[in-house]
Amino acid sequence: MIKGGQISKGMCLIMKGAPYLVVEREFVNPGKGAAFSRLKLKNLKDGSVLKETVKSNDNVEEADVHEKNAQYMYADGEVLHFMDNDTYDQFEVPVQGMEDKTPYLREGDSYKIVFWEANAIDIILPMKMVFVVTEAPEAIKGDTVTGATKLVTCETGLQVKCPIFIKEGEKIMVNTETGDYVERVNS
Amino acid sequence: MNMSPETYRARTRIIQAVRDFFTSRDYLEITPPILSPRVIPEATIPLFSTAYRIPGADDREAQPLYLLPSPEYYLKQLLSRDWGNLFSISPCFRNQEVLTRAHSLEFTMLEYYSVQKDYRDSIALTQELFASLPLGIQGDFHAPEPPTPSGGSFDSASAWPGPGGLHRDFHILTMEDAFTQILGRDLASAADPDHPDQARTGLAAMASSLDMGVQPDESWDDIFQRIFLTHIEPELPQDRPLVLLDYPYLVPSTAKRKPGTPWAERWELYAGGLEVANVYTEESDPGVTRLFMERELAQLRRQGSPVQGDPEFVSVAGSLPRCSGGALGIDRLVMLALGLDHIAQVTLFPLHSSLDRD
Numbered sequence: 001m002i003k004g005g006q007i008s009k010g011m012c013l014i015m016k017g018a019p020y021l022v023v024e025r026e027f028v029n030p031g032k033g034a035a036f037s038r039l040k041l042k043n044l045k046d047g048s049v050l051k052e053t054v055k056s057n058d059n060v061e062e063a064d065v066h067e068k069n070a071q072y073m074y075a076d077g078e079v080l081h082f083m084d085n086d087t088y089d090q091f092e093v094p095v096q097g098m099e100d101k102t103p104y105l106r107e108g109d110s111y112k113i114v115f116w117e118a119n120a121i122d123i124i125l126p127m128k129m130v131f132v133v134t135e136a137p138e139a140i141k142g143d144t145v146t147g148a149t150k151l152v153t154c155e156t157g158l159q160v161k162c163p164i165f166i167k168e169g170e171k172i173m174v175n176t177e178t179g180d181y182v183e184r185v186n187s
Numbered sequence: 188m189n190m191s192p193e194t195y196r197a198r199t200r201i202i203q204a205v206r207d208f209f210t211s212r213d214y215l216e217i218t219p220p221i222l223s224p225r226v227i228p229e230a231t232i233p234l235f236s237t238a239y240r241i242p243g244a245d246d247r248e249a250q251p252l253y254l255l256p257s258p259e260y261y262l263k264q265l266l267s268r269d270w271g272n273l274f275s276i277s278p279c280f281r282n283q284e285v286l287t288r289a290h291s292l293e294f295t296m297l298e299y300y301s302v303q304k305d306y307r308d309s310i311a312l313t314q315e316l317f318a319s320l321p322l323g324i325q326g327d328f329h330a331p332e333p334p335t336p337s338g339g340s341f342d343s344a345s346a347w348p349g350p351g352g353l354h355r356d357f358h359i360l361t362m363e364d365a366f367t368q369i370l371g372r373d374l375a376s377a378a379d380p381d382h383p384d385q386a387r388t389g390l391a392a393m394a395s396s397l398d399m400g401v402q403p404d405e406s407w408d409d410i411f412q413r414i415f416l417t418h419i420e421p422e423l424p425q426d427r428p429l430v431l432l433d434y435p436y437l438v439p440s441t442a443k444r445k446p447g448t449p450w451a452e453r454w455e456l457y458a459g460g461l462e463v464a465n466v467y468t469e470e471s472d473p474g475v476t477r478l479f480m481e482r483e484l485a486q487l488r489r490q491g492s493p494v495q496g497d498p499e500f501v502s503v504a505g506s507l508p509r510c511s512g513g514a515l516g517i518d519r520l521v522m523l524a525l526g527l528d529h530i531a532q533v534t535l536f537p538l539h540s541s542l543d544r545d
Contacts, residue, residue: 005285015400016400026287027285027287027290028416028420029284029285029290030412030416030462031455031462031465031514031516032229032231032438032440032465033231033408033412033438034231034409034412035231035283035284035285036412036413036416038416038417038421050398051417051418052399052400052413052417053399053412053413053416053417054413055409055412055413056283058402
C-alpha cells in the first residue's frame with residue numbers, strides 16, 4: 001500500500017481489482033479542501049483509459065511489477081522484439097500502447113522493460129537520448145529570428161523540432177519525455 | 188529560475204495597484220500577525236507549528252504557536268468590533284503542500300471584507316480590481332489571447348492563456364449548471380444538506396456511474412471533491428476568468444447558506460486554469476459556526492492534530508456584520524498579469540529550488 005500523495009507517473013496500481021499504469025499524475029490542492037492526486041490511468045489488461053482522483057492520505061494498492069534490462073532487436077508488424085540482457089531469452093512487447101515510445105527505440109540499445117505478472121507492460125526510456133540527424137531541411141534564407149525552429153528526422157524516424165543551425169549528420173540530444181530538442185552534441 | 192529585477196518591479200507595481208484600489212475605496216489595510224497562538228480549526232489546512240519557550244521553564248510548558256495559514260482569524264475579530272471594510276496583503280503558510288507551478292509553502296494572500304455586502308457584490312468588486320491592474324512586465328496591456336478550447340488537458344501549462352487570464356469580463360457558471368453541462372448529472376438531487384444520508388447515497392451512485400471507486404466510509408465532501416477534480420475542473424472554460432458560483436453547502440466552509448437551497452453563498456474564481464480566489468457571504472450565526480468548528484475539531488482529533496478551537500471565535504462570528512469576504516492568491520494574480528506560468532518565477536527566493544519534488 002502507498003499513500004495517494006506518493007503516486008507518481010509510471011507506477012502500477014490496482015484499482016477496483018484491475019491493474020493500471022499511471023500515465024499522468026497532477027497534484028491538486030484546493031484552497032479550501034484536502035489535497036488530492038489527479039490521475040490518468042491505463043488499464044494494463046485492455047488498454048482502456050480511466051480518470052480518477054485519490055486523496056493524498058488514502059491508501060492505494062500498488063501492483064506487483066518488476067523490471068528487466070533488455071536489448072531492443074527489431075519491430076515485426078505489431079510486435080517489438082527484445083532480448084533479456086541477463087538470460088538472453090527473447091520476448092515480445094506489443095506495439096499497441098507504446099506508439100509514443102517506438103520512435104526512441106534503436107536496434108542494439110538497452111531499455112528497462114516493466115512486467116506485470118508475465119506481461120511486458122511498459123518500456124522505460126532514458127530521460128535523454130542522443131540521435132543522429134538523417135534529414136534536415138535547409139534553413140529558409142533570411143529567417144534569423146531568435147528561436148526559429150525546423151523539423152528534422154533522426155535515424156529511428158523520430159522527428160524533432162530543432163534550431164535552424166542543425167545540419168544533416170550532426171548529433172542532437174532529445175528529452176524523451178517531452179520530445180524536445182535539448183542540445184547539439186559534438187563528437 | 189531566478190526572478191529578474193524587471194519581474195520583481197512588476198510584481199511590486201501590481202501589489203501597489205491592489206493596495207491603491209482598496210485604499211481609494213476606503214478599505215482599511217490591516218497588517219495581521221504572522222505568528223499566532225490560535226487559528227480557526229480547519230481539518231484540510233495543515234499548519235506549520237512552533238512553540239514559545241519561556242526562559243528557564245521546562246520544555247513541556249512551551250506554548251504552541253502557528254504560522255498563520257490565513258489572516259481570517261484576525262480580520263474577523265476587527266469586523267466584529269465594527270472596524271468596517273478591511274483588507275490585508277500578507278504572507279500565509281500551509282504545510283504538506285507539494286511544490287508545483289501553482290503551490291508553495293509560503294505565499295502572499297489578499298484578503299478583503301466588504302461590510303453590508305454579499306458574495307454577488309464581490310463579483311463586481313473583483314472585476315473592477317482586475318480592470319485596475321497593470322499587465323505585462325513593462326506594465327503595457329496585452330490583448331487577450333484567442334479563446335482556448337476547454338477540454339481534458341491535464342497539462343494546464345499548455346493551455347496557458349497569457350495575460351488575457353486577467354480579462355475583466357468574467358464568465359459566471361453555477362456549480363449546478365457545471366455538473367449539468369459538463370457531466371449531464373443533477374447535483375442538486377445529491378446535495379440536500381437537510382437529508383445528508385440520502386445526499387451521500389445519491390453522490391456515491393453518481394461516482395459509480397462515472398466509473399469511480401467509493402470508499403465505504405468516504406464523506407460526502409471527499410466524494411464531491413473527487414468528482415469535481417476529475418470530471419469538472421479540467422473541463423471548465425479557460426478563455427476568460429470564470430466565477431464558479433454557489434458551492435454545495437455540504438462542502439464545509441464558513442459561508443452562509445443560500446436560503447432554501449442546497450447551496451452556499453460562495454464562489455471561486457478560476458483564471459488560466461488556476462484557482463485564484465475564494466469568496467463568501469460570511470456566516471454570522473454563532474450556532475452554525477459552533478457546529479462547523481466542532482466538526483472540524485473532531486476531524487482534527489481523528490488526524491491526531493493538537494490544534495484547539497478558540498471558544499471566543501464563535502462569539503466573534505456571531506457578532507459579524509453582514510459582510511462578504513474574499514481571499515485571493517497574489518502570486519497567482521501576478522502570474523496571470525505577467526503571463527508567467529510558474530509561481531517560482533514570481534517569487535523572490537522561492538522554496539522550489541531547494542525542496543522541489545514535482
